Amino acid sequence: xxxxxxxxxxxxxxxxxxxxxxxxxxxxxxxxxxxxxxxxxxxxxxxxxxxx
Numbered sequence: 001x002x003x004x005x006x007x008x009x010x011x012x013x014x015x016x017x018x019x020x021x022x023x024x025x026x027x028x029x030x031x032x033x034x035x036x037x038x039x040x041x042x043x044x045x046x047x048x049x050x051x052x
Contacts, residue, residue, distance in 0.1 A: 011023050013026060013029060013030065013033075013034075015030075015033075015034050016033070016034075
């Protein structure tokens with residue numbers, strides 16, 4: 001079965017899979033709905049390689 005590529009250019013929340021019109025509305029959704037569940041910045045994991 002082939003799935004259609006509908007709305008592939010719209011951002012999608014990875015936590016609840018809702019689609020949004022733009023990135024700003026997605027950011028507002030993350031802050032209001034998911035709060036602390038969505039990490040704001042990822043720290044380097046042990047073993048990560050830094051490229052200069």
